[in-house]
Amino acid sequence: xxxxxxxxxxxxxxxxxxxxxxxxxxxxxxxxxxxxxxxxxxxxxxxxxxxxxxxxxxxxxxxxxxxxxxxxxxxxxxxxxxxxxxxxxxxxxxxxxxxxxxxxxxxxxxxxxxxxxxxxxxxxxxxxxxxxxxxxxxxxxxxxxxxxxxxxxxxxxxxxxxxxxxxxxxxxxxxxxxxxxxxxxxxxxxxxxxxxxxxxxxxxxxxxxxxxxxxxxxxxxxxxxxxxxxxxxxxxxxxxxxxxxxxxxxxxxxxxxxxxxxxxxxxxxxxxxxxxxxxxxxxxxxxxxxxxxxxxxxxxxxxxxxxxxxxxxxxxxxxxxxxxxxxxxxxxxxxxxxxxxxxxxxxxxxxxxxxxxxxxxxxxxxxx
Ligand SMILES: [Zn+2]
Numbered sequence: 074x075x076x077x078x079x080x081x082x083x084x085x086x087x088x089x090x091x092x093x094x095x096x097x098x099x100x101x102x103x104x105x106x107x108x109x110x111x112x113x114x115x116x117x118x119x120x121x122x123x124x125x126x127x128x129x130x131x132x133x134x135x136x137x138x139x140x141x142x143x144x145x146x147x148x149x150x151x152x153x154x155x156x157x158x159x160x161x162x163x164x165x166x167x168x169x170x171x172x173x174x175x176x177x178x179x180x181x182x183x184x185x186x187x188x189x190x191x192x193x194x195x196x197x198x199x200x201x202x203x204x205x206x207x208x209x210x211x212x213x214x215x216x217x218x219x220x221x222x223x224x225x226x227x228x229x230x231x232x233x234x235x236x237x238x239x240x241x242x243x244x245x246x247x248x249x250x251x252x253x254x255x256x257x258x259x260x261x262x263x264x265x266x267x268x269x270x271x272x273x274x275x276x277x278x279x280x281x282x283x284x285x286x287x288x289x290x291x292x293x294x295x296x297x298x299x300x301x302x303x304x305x306x307x308x309x310x311x312x313x314x315x316x317x318x319x320x321x322x323x324x325x326x327x328x329x330x331x332x333x334x335x336x337x338x339x340x341x342x343x344x345x346x347x348x349x350x351x352x353x354x355x356x357x358x359x360x361x362x363x364x365x366x367x368x369x370x371x372x373x374x375x376x377x378x379x380x381x382x383x384x385x386x387x388x389x390x391x392x393x394x395x396x397x398x399x400x401x402x403x404x405x406x407x408x409x410x411x412x413x414x415x416x417x418x419x420x421x422x423x424x425x426x427x428x429x430x431x432x433x434x435x436x437x438x439x440x441x
Contacts, residue, residue, distance in 0.1 A: 080176065081178050083173065083233050089122060090123065093119050094149065095117040095148070096141070096149060097143050098112065098113060104137050105136070118141060122168070134226070140161075142158040155176065157180065158175045174233075182210075183254040185206050195419060196249055197424045198411070198415045200256060203253045203260075205274045205408065205409045208261040208263075257424065273407040274410075275384075275402075275403070275406055275408065276403040276411050278406045279384055284298050287369065288406065296434060308412045311399065312400055313398065316395065316398065318396065328376070333372045338361065347389060355371070384403055388400070
């Protein structure tokens with residue numbers, strides 16, 4: 074393993090009462106008393122997290138309790154096998170532990186491709202995804218974003234969950250995902266000025282991608298909304314769902330309270346009129362008591378959830394006594410459209426060309 078590959082720390086389990094780790098010739102290092110123990114042969118090491126409560130009482134913040142590694146480079150936790158090392162971290166209250174996997178970036182990316190994409194997809198699509206996921210991970214690592222958000226040392230860079238991105242099992246990685254990861258080794262997308270910022274991806278945009286500020290209000294340099302004529306015939310087809318007028322009314326009360334409307338709604342409102350809407354507009358217009366209101370579609374999705382609003386690409390209109398939402402796509406719509414990337418790779422596009430399409434304001438750069 075080349076020494077120049079960064080190690081990323083991924084939280085793979087949280088708030089655990091006990092932790093069982095299995096491996097060959099395990100080396101267990103307790104950091105609070107510098108006790109190092111090696112277990113010969115295949116052994117399972119158990120941590121009872123409650124027993125470390127006293128350790129934490131004085132500190133009131135997470136502490137790195139132990140590290141575990143095997144000369145084979147492989148460890149088992151739960152039903153999964155991981156590469157690299159495990160770190161056991163106590164919760165601030167000291168009544169449970171988190172488990173963090175420290176793993177070389179390229180190994181992490183290879184397993185991630187099996188969860189966040191499909192290892193059977195064409196390699197150029199997997200390579201585009203590898204660059205996007207690596208950029209996201211490296212940004213979290215370099216900015217220590219998680220630690221900053223928590224206000225104390227987090228001991229990990231990101232979570233293996235939908236909140237961040239989902240990493241995988243060592244056994245899920247395939248020759249193709251390894252190849253996609255290694256052939257793009259160290260490559261990330263940066264802004265024109267060389268800054269690493271989060272690169273987002275989603276399943277299917279439905280015709281047009283969105284900028285981060287259109288969905289989450291955070292401005293990220295370089296993002297553009299681009300047309301995607303590629304994903305239309307791939308994956309889930311268009312969708313239509315219905316909500317009642319009553320629920321739309323509840324939405325407006327909530328949106329007003331949360332400050333999503335320019336003007337606060339006051340008192341009772343008797344009439345909501347929907348202005349004709351188009352799927353490729355990212356805002357929807359309404360008249361409430363004859364006053365105009367604009368709502369970002371992402372706010373509707375935030376309130377009603379992903380089941381009723383599978384994507385941010387939809388048109389909303391009155392249909393009889395209810396409201397019809399007809400849309401395309403799956404996911405938030407920002408950045409790389411995975412099904413679009415699949416379609417482009419099937420047509421013979423390279424990962425560089427795919428990335429250049431979705432990220433025209435970014436530059437591909439090799440960091441290591
Ligand atoms: Zn698309």
